[in-house]
Amino acid sequence: MASILISGGNGFLGSYLCERALKNGFDVTVVDNLSTSKEIQVPKEVHFIKKPVEKFNTDQKFDFVIHLAARPSPEDYINNPLATIDSNDIGTRNMLEIARKGNSIFMYTSTSEVYGDPKILPIPENYFGYVNPNGIRSCYDESKRFSEALIMAYERQYRLDVRIQRPFNVYGPRIREDGFYGRVIPRFIDQALRNKPITVHGDGKQTRSFLYVSDWVDATWKFLTINKGKGKVLNIGNYKEISVLDLAKLIIKKTNSKSKIVHLEPREEDPKRRAADITQARKILNWEPKVSLDEGLNYTIEWLREKKNL
Ligand SMILES: NC(=O)c1ccc[n+]([C@@H]2O[C@H](COP(=O)([O-])OP(=O)(O)OC[C@H]3O[C@@H](n4cnc5c(N)ncnc54)[C@H](O)[C@@H]3O)[C@@H](O)[C@H]2O)c1
Numbered sequence: 001m002a003s004i005l006i007s008g009g010n011g012f013l014g015s016y017l018c019e020r021a022l023k024n025g026f027d028v029t030v031v032d033n034l035s036t037s038k039e040i041q042v043p044k045e046v047h048f049i050k051k052p053v054e055k056f057n058t059d060q061k062f063d064f065v066i067h068l069a070a071r072p073s074p075e076d077y078i079n080n081p082l083a084t085i086d087s088n089d090i091g092t093r094n095m096l097e098i099a100r101k102g103n104s105i106f107m108y109t110s111t112s113e114v115y116g117d118p119k120i121l122p123i124p125e126n127y128f129g130y131v132n133p134n135g136i137r138s139c140y141d142e143s144k145r146f147s148e149a150l151i152m153a154y155e156r157q158y159r160l161d162v163r164i165q166r167p168f169n170v171y172g173p174r175i176r177e178d179g180f181y182g183r184v185i186p187r188f189i190d191q192a193l194r195n196k197p198i199t200v201h202g203d204g205k206q207t208r209s210f211l212y213v214s215d216w217v218d219a220t221w222k223f224l225t226i227n228k229g230k231g232k233v234l235n236i237g238n239y240k241e242i243s244v245l246d247l248a249k250l251i252i253k254k255t256n257s258k259s260k261i262v263h264l265e266p267r268e269e270d271p272k273r274r275a276a277d278i279t280q281a282r283k284i285l286n287w288e289p290k291v292s293l294d295e296g297l298n299y300t301i302e303w304l305r306e307k308k309n310l
Contacts, residue, residue, distance in 0.1 A: 002027070005060075005062040006029070013213070014030065019043060020217050029047040030048050053091035057094060067108050071084045071140070074267065107165065110165065112276065122276055131145065169208050169209060171296065172212050172296060187199070189300060193310040199264050205244075206243065206271065207241040209240055238276055239277065241275040245261070251301075
């Protein structure tokens with residue numbers, strides 16, 4: 001039976017990955033400190049270790065090691081800069097050591113934020129980024145960039161089989177909607193379902209590209225398990241852009257909400273535009289996003305409506 005260790009496996013993306021690994025007959029171990037996910041949301045077959053990844057070590061060998069533990073929500077990481085950095089420096093190093101000792105395939109979920117405020121759109125993987133090394137978001141984007149450097153050092157020095165993916169705004173059921181953990185889609189849906197003001201930072205002309213979670217899992221599983229994935233860095237996202245303002249309007253319409261849009265102060269160093277160039281993922285993984293924003297929003301609205309009884 002193949003084995004996989006997933007850090008941050010109890011989170012939004014990790015929980016889907018656990019399910020896919022179990023479905024494929026894997027023995028699944030998760031290390032997670034429950035810092036950004038509240039209740040246990042992995043199936044009971046998973047071996048669950050509650051621990052910060054920066055304090056985790058084991059002599060157990062795994063066929064696959066995937067490092068997802070991180071604090072990806074902007075308000076949350078801005079409020080917890082050192083914990084955010086720790087999962088990406090010591091945490092990444094610990095997971096790499098486990099992979100090195102076990103001769104595992106290692107995968108890292110980096111982020112589209114490594115591109116900062118990009119000057120070219122859609123963004124290809126060979127764009128080096130436009131990032132402020134000491135700005136308010138640097139605890140996240142620079143530590144993700146550092147992780148990538150560390151991972152490539154393991155590849156060059158130890159010939160470890162490493163694979164780096166850069167997800168672009170993934171959404172779907174199970175993503176947190178509350179407080180400063182709530183990312184834009186679940187936050188807008190939650191506000192709309194309660195007929196509360198929809199809070200848009202700045203003028204809302206900033207764009208994002210959204211990927212539905214089932215498309216993310218399909219791409220991730222392929223990337224992890226195919227030979228051609230070795231040593232690659234891939235954008236896993238969508239090439240279609242939508243402005244945050246248009247997203248708010250679409251969610252109001254879909255939920256038949258009475259909510260009004262209110263504009264808050266712009267977020268400091270918020271990237272103005274974001275869309276993924278997925279030429280490489282198409283070629284290497286033979287993958288393409290299948291779920292449209294329209295469809296994905298319907299599933300997410302339905303889930304939140306049921307969860308919150310709204
Ligand atoms: N969802 C997205 O749109 C997106 C986009 C880009 C990158 N990513 C990356 O994908 C990964 C998963 O993101 P997600 O959306 O599932 O977030 P999430 O917050 O739902 O999950 C992260 C998980 O990691 C755990 N965690 C955080 N810090 C930890 C630590 N120090 N030690 C152990 N566990 C820790 C949390 O408790 C949580 O269960 C992250 O690395 C994130 O940076 C996600």
